[in-house]
Amino acid sequence: MKDSGVDGRIIELFRSGDGVVSGAALSRLLGVSRTAVWKHVKGLRAAGYLIEAVPSKGYRLLSSPKLLTQLDLSSGLATRRVGSRIVCLKETESTNQVAFKMAEEGAVEGTVVIADAQSAGKGRLGRVWLSPAGVNLYCSVVLRPAIAPMAACQLTFLSVVAVARAIESCTSLKPQIKWPNDILINGKKVAGLLNEMNAETEKVNFVVLGIGVNLNLRMSSIAESLLRHPATSLIEEGGEEVDRVAFTRRLLTELDELYDVFLQEGEGPVRAEWLERSAIRGRSVKVSQGEREFTGEVQGVDSFGALLVKLIDGTVETVLSGDVAL
Numbered sequence: 637m638k639d640s641g642v643d644g645r646i647i648e649l650f651r652s653g654d655g656v657v658s659g660a661a662l663s664r665l666l667g668v669s670r671t672a673v674w675k676h677v678k679g680l681r682a683a684g685y686l687i688e689a690v691p692s693k694g695y696r697l698l699s700s701p702k703l704l705t706q707l708d709l710s711s712g713l714a715t716r717r718v719g720s721r722i723v724c725l726k727e728t729e730s731t732n733q734v735a736f737k738m739a740e741e742g743a744v745e746g747t748v749v750i751a752d753a754q755s756a757g758k759g760r761l762g763r764v765w766l767s768p769a770g771v772n773l774y775c776s777v778v779l780r781p782a783i784a785p786m787a788a789c790q791l792t793f794l795s796v797v798a799v800a801r802a803i804e805s806c807t808s809l810k811p812q813i814k815w816p817n818d819i820l821i822n823g824k825k826v827a828g829l830l831n832e833m834n835a836e837t838e839k840v841n842f843v844v845l846g847i848g849v850n851l852n853l854r855m856s857s858i859a860e861s862l863l864r865h866p867a868t869s870l871i872e873e874g875g876e877e878v879d880r881v882a883f884t885r886r887l888l889t890e891l892d893e894l895y896d897v898f899l900q901e902g903e904g905p906v907r908a909e910w911l912e913r914s915a916i917r918g919r920s921v922k923v924s925q926g927e928r929e930f931t932g933e934v935q936g937v938d939s940f941g942a943l944l945v946k947l948i949d950g951t952v953e954t955v956l957s958g959d960v961a962l
């Protein structure tokens with residue numbers, strides 16, 4: 637469990653209780669004086685938390701600030717590595733860029749960078765990831781696995797499966813996985829993942845897992861010309877607003893659990909879940925790699941995440957990059 641200080645523990649107690657928490661209980665559970673409790677409540681209010689004082693009963697948390705905060709995300713977060721440090725920004729060019737720089741400067745494994753908006757969100761193949769404020773999740777996670785650079789693409793399985801699990805846990809929607817790292821709902825893209833790596837010939841120094849999920853974006857607010865793929869958001873598909881804090885906490889928890897499995901047992905179990913969820917084996921696909929295009933039947937994915945496509949002449953092509961259409 638992260639130590640997020642007295643403020644974090646107050647938020648955690650509000651979250652775990654079912655209403656009003658008395659000043660006396662807060663003081664006892666936190667091991668601080670009633671005056672100190674009051675000062676912390678005042679500080680939290682100044683930070684945007686709406687905390688009601690219920691006469692002769694105690695305090696009740698009515699709402700958190702609209703922006704995702706480190707306190708909301710880390711208080712009581714039961715992870716081993718992911719979220720060891722959480723940095724929340726109002727706006728940045730790209731959380732991947734910030735996380736990469738922090739990792740170069742020695743950021744601890746599990747460091748998470750989140751922004752409310754990105755002015756130059758990076759997508760795959762040099763594309764732009766639309767990142768309007770206040771509605772979605774833009775997050776980057778620094779990992780430092782002791783693996784060879786060749787194996788780093790296996791980490792894509794982690795973020796894909798973690799996002800799929802988080803969607804299932806926070807909504808009643810059924811996500812589909814599209815190789816290599818898209819997540820679709822009803823055939824439309826709802827999330828994208830971009831891993832970036834710093835490595836030497838023999839070993840990975842760090843990997844940044846970049847994760848963008850369209851949560852509460854209204855698609856009518858985006859000009860159609862800006863959308864490359866048919867795109868959607870969880871609110872559009874599920875009809876209900878998604879709690880960004882709850883979604884992000886779930887995602888970090890799932891990522892942490894999958895990363896632990898990856899470190900203990902290798903990529904096998906996570907790849908197996910990826911394959912099961914992608915339902916891609918046996919499907920006919922069209923692969924585009926720049927000028928080159930071919931069609932074939934998917935045999936599976938190899939342990940490095942490459943798609944194995946059987947061509948009409950029976951040869952099996954190992955696809956490491958490109959666009960795949962079903």
Ligand code: BTN
Nearest residue numbers: 730732758759760828829846848
């Ligand atoms: C894709 O093209 O499908 C990948 C999109 C990845 C977007 C995320 S948002 C958080 C992180 N920061 C970035 O600049 N990109 C990734």
